[in-house]
Amino acid sequence: MGTIKIYWALAMASMRARLQYKASFFVLVFAVTLFYAAQLASLFVVMSSFKQINGWHTGDMAFLFGLLTFSLGVTTLLFNGLQNFDALLINGEFDRTLVRPLNPLAQLMFSRFEASTVAHSVIGAAALYYGAKMSGIVWTPQKAASLPFVIVGGVLIQGGIRIFVNAVAFWTLRNAAIVHTVVFSGREFVVYPITIYNAGVRFFLTFVFPIAFINFYPAQFFLDKTGETLFHPALRSLTPAVGLLVITISLYAWKAGIDHYQSSGS
Amino acid sequence: MSPALFLKFVEVSFRKEIAYRFDYFVMILNGFIYVFVFTSLWRTVFAAGGGTFGGFTTKSIISYTVVAMVVRISFSMDDGLIPGRVRDGSVSVDLIRPVSFQLMNLAQSVGYSAFHLFARGLPIFVASAWLFGVRVPAEGLPAAIVSLVLAYLLLFLINFTTSLLAFWFVEIFPFTLLKYGLINLLAGGLLPMDFFPTSVRPLLSYLPFQHIFYSPSVILTGRVAPGNAPVILAEQAAWVAAFAVLSAVMWRAGRNKLVIQGG
Amino acid sequence: MIEAVNLKKEFRVNEPGEGTFGALKALFSTRKRIIRAVDGVSFAIKRGEFVGYVGENGAGKSTTIKILTGILVPSSGSARVNGIIPYEDRRRNAANIGVVFGQRTQLWWDLPVRESFEMLKAIYRIKPDDFAHMMKKLSSVLDLGPMMIIPVRKLSLGQRMKCDLAASLLHRPGVLFLDEPTIGLDVLAKENIRTFLGEINATEGTTIILTTHDMNDIERLCGRLIMLDRGRVIYDGLTNELKQRFAREKLFEVEFRVRPPSLADVPELEVVEERGSKLSLRFRDGAGGDLAAVIGKLAAKYDVKDVSVREPSVESIVRSIYEKTLSLPPYRADG
Numbered sequence A: 001m002g003t004i005k006i007y008w009a010l011a012m013a014s015m016r017a018r019l020q021y022k023a024s025f026f027v028l029v030f031a032v033t034l035f036y037a038a039q040l041a042s043l044f045v046v047m048s049s050f051k052q053i054n055g056w057h058t059g060d061m062a063f064l065f066g067l068l069t070f071s072l073g074v075t076t077l078l079f080n081g082l083q084n085f086d087a088l089l090i091n092g093e094f095d096r097t098l099v100r101p102l103n104p105l106a107q108l109m110f111s112r113f114e115a116s117t118v119a120h121s122v123i124g125a126a127a128l129y130y131g132a133k134m135s136g137i138v139w140t141p142q143k144a145a146s147l148p149f150v151i152v153g154g155v156l157i158q159g160g161i162r163i164f165v166n167a168v169a170f171w172t173l174r175n176a177a178i179v180h181t182v183v184f185s186g187r188e189f190v191v192y193p194i195t196i197y198n199a200g201v202r203f204f205l206t207f208v209f210p211i212a213f214i215n216f217y218p219a220q221f222f223l224d225k226t227g228e229t230l231f232h233p234a235l236r237s238l239t240p241a242v243g244l245l246v247i248t249i250s251l252y253a254w255k256a257g258i259d260h261y262q263s264s265g266s
Numbered sequence B: 001m002s003p004a005l006f007l008k009f010v011e012v013s014f015r016k017e018i019a020y021r022f023d024y025f026v027m028i029l030n031g032f033i034y035v036f037v038f039t040s041l042w043r044t045v046f047a048a049g050g051g052t053f054g055g056f057t058t059k060s061i062i063s064y065t066v067v068a069m070v071v072r073i074s075f076s077m078d079d080g081l082i083p084g085r086v087r088d089g090s091v092s093v094d095l096i097r098p099v100s101f102q103l104m105n106l107a108q109s110v111g112y113s114a115f116h117l118f119a120r121g122l123p124i125f126v127a128s129a130w131l132f133g134v135r136v137p138a139e140g141l142p143a144a145i146v147s148l149v150l151a152y153l154l155l156f157l158i159n160f161t162t163s164l165l166a167f168w169f170v171e172i173f174p175f176t177l178l179k180y181g182l183i184n185l186l187a188g189g190l191l192p193m194d195f196f197p198t199s200v201r202p203l204l205s206y207l208p209f210q211h212i213f214y215s216p217s218v219i220l221t222g223r224v225a226p227g228n229a230p231v232i233l234a235e236q237a238a239w240v241a242a243f244a245v246l247s248a249v250m251w252r253a254g255r256n257k258l259v260i261q262g263g
Numbered sequence C: 001m002i003e004a005v006n007l008k009k010e011f012r013v014n015e016p017g018e019g020t021f022g023a024l025k026a027l028f029s030t031r032k033r034i035i036r037a038v039d040g041v042s043f044a045i046k047r048g049e050f051v052g053y054v055g056e057n058g059a060g061k062s063t064t065i066k067i068l069t070g071i072l073v074p075s076s077g078s079a080r081v082n083g084i085i086p087y088e089d090r091r092r093n094a095a096n097i098g099v100v101f102g103q104r105t106q107l108w109w110d111l112p113v114r115e116s117f118e119m120l121k122a123i124y125r126i127k128p129d130d131f132a133h134m135m136k137k138l139s140s141v142l143d144l145g146p147m148m149i150i151p152v153r154k155l156s157l158g159q160r161m162k163c164d165l166a167a168s169l170l171h172r173p174g175v176l177f178l179d180e181p182t183i184g185l186d187v188l189a190k191e192n193i194r195t196f197l198g199e200i201n202a203t204e205g206t207t208i209i210l211t212t213h214d215m216n217d218i219e220r221l222c223g224r225l226i227m228l229d230r231g232r233v234i235y236d237g238l239t240n241e242l243k244q245r246f247a248r249e250k251l252f253e254v255e256f257r258v259r260p261p262s263l264a265d266v267p268e269l270e271v272v273e274e275r276g277s278k279l280s281l282r283f284r285d286g287a288g289g290d291l292a293a294v295i296g297k298l299a300a301k302y303d304v305k306d307v308s309v310r311e312p313s314v315e316s317i318v319r320s321i322y323e324k325t326l327s328l329p330p331y332r333a334d335g
């Protein structure tokens, strides 16, 4: 209980620090909103020309995008503290978290909260809402109850991936390229239904780098895409389980990374 | 600034990029992801739509995608450089150096981009040319090279101008993000302008963005009749001139602000 | 309280290539070089001691501190702080120690100082009463009052260091590690901090390990000195003892009424420097060091106007040791 209070205090302090720059905070919210709106716009440009991608129509695509972007917003809110982690490592600031009687990862997470990520979530929620409406999703109780679990699962997958790629920095020091590739470019794969890729890549996005569970498989479930089944229909409801798996693996990697850091000093 | 000094700056910033080998391999992969995602996307939708759309065939859209992507990768620039130097005050060191700040930054940017051209652009182009059978027609090459140089200058100047905002704003990340949003959507690096609804296309031609990736890519892939290339080059040059003037004015104002208020 | 037994720490570093071509080649090669940063360091420090930990740049001071604070795991050997093995039980150790790294702050850059202290209160689970007591004490000694509402980024270096010191002591740690806390400070600020550290050591009984390049810090504060050279301890003992051991480093400033052509009658002394009728003298290597006898002899043989004896400063001794013009006898940890 006491521990939760400590992290809460950390998070609030980081919020207050952030709000020292109020103007830039609001500009940032605005910019992030426009950035994702531009992404959504390019999706609409494609859909205006081609009408559908492998049977996914504009509403379906918006829903797919919404699941991805909404959970991205929550992920960024929680894991923003890991941004530029390699710089903390290189300039020695990470040491500070090690001389305190708290968990280093939790200290990082809670010490640079970024509230401007509401922008992702707003765009994501709007895309989810209109996507669901356009594609005429029938909200059965089962679907409505599943949505939060799917979001949490998506957050765990993305958060786990961030922890994992930052753990890599314990060995390589500079990890900006891998973060960029895995966290930001990797996401590009699942803006579109993964059925557009060859079998190898579908396998990769399902079983190796399982980001298809953030949006593609659950969207199949919500949109009742019974016509297409990849691998196994059960995958549609596995997002929370995959999330737990990913976060567990990544925490092991993080632990190994800290051990390595403490023995190599770099 | 003498050409020799310019090249020295180019070399130093090129070398700075080599220092981290792990990054290097990852960055090639990063570039390839985009090529792969978009070629897969176009194949799927073109196959469903009968193989042609907006003047493209499956083959020509893939050529366009690969070429535009390679140009985009080769034009990588370091956005954080100037804002970082303004924030920690080291820009005042640049002020007392007897070289042009703009040219020095251009030189550093060229070194940075040259690394990305050789280390990422070329391998990705070679691999894609082999995988997807991309060919670049030779007759458009002279015009394409001019167009590429102009496009590079234009992107550099847009980035430079945005960076200079650091003189007035503590945090310029929002502007950088905004710029990326616009470039991703409107510069033709991911989507050719031909796919935009006809109602918005005239609007796009009044903006500088399509001259960054779209113009050089359509010339390179031979989608522009040789007679039309000079018109495009002239438009590109006009935008370069406009941003050169804008950035010079901003640089002067920023420098004065620094000198008078001490940052 | 603190115990290090044969601590060793090795670092592996990549050999960077030379020139653009070499750098390109290094993309694909994996040549490593091993650096022994700490090479068999042992010592035992008792509760309440104030120990100076000195050595040239790169001697391994910070590395030792990082091991003792649980940031690094030693390659071999062992360490205990207050009975806890820091690198195995990092968090429990962290609760009992305070750490200040001179070059980096542990405060929240964008927040007023007071809020940083409030944060630390939460992190170290300090009881409100203890916190209030400690805050009162620290802010009266360090004169923190005026700084409390200022964001850390706007503090001067000296003010920030005061706040950082206070921050490291709020939870009343038994041990305080200070890695170059006086770096970059002016004479006055250094003096303030020295006075404060002396007081904390005396009133709170805090065991303090201080690394510094300023020997005045050592002379003022540290009863005991541990000197490191390329990862090995070359001296561990009382600071005063070091001075006595190098007593023959004492300088005699002698002014003659009539300048003698040579000092052949006092063979124990040699000339270090001469300015007209003033000579700086010191004991010749290997000569016995009976001060009174030598001065008596000097006065008897020559026409001496004035004699003054200058104590060697720790600074000058240490400098001489670094420059290898002085050498310490081989040091054994168990002796």
Ligand SMILES: Nc1ncnc2c1ncn2[C@@H]1O[C@H](COP(=O)(O)OP(=O)(O)OP(=O)(O)O)[C@@H](O)[C@H]1O
Residues within 6 Å of the ligand: A264, A265, A266, C011, C012, C013, C035, C036, C037, C038, C055, C056, C057, C058, C059, C060, C061, C062, C063, C064
């Ligand atoms: N993380 C690391 N990786 C590789 N080498 C390191 C690392 N940390 C320290 N070293 C090397 O170990 C040696 C000892 O470094 P250390 O920082 O302990 O010295 P120091 O005594 O604190 O020096 P200074 O007085 O300059 O602070 C140096 O040669 C340094 O280059």
Ligand SMILES: [Mg+2]
Residues within 6 Å of the ligand: C061, C062, C063, C179
């Ligand atoms: Mg050090």
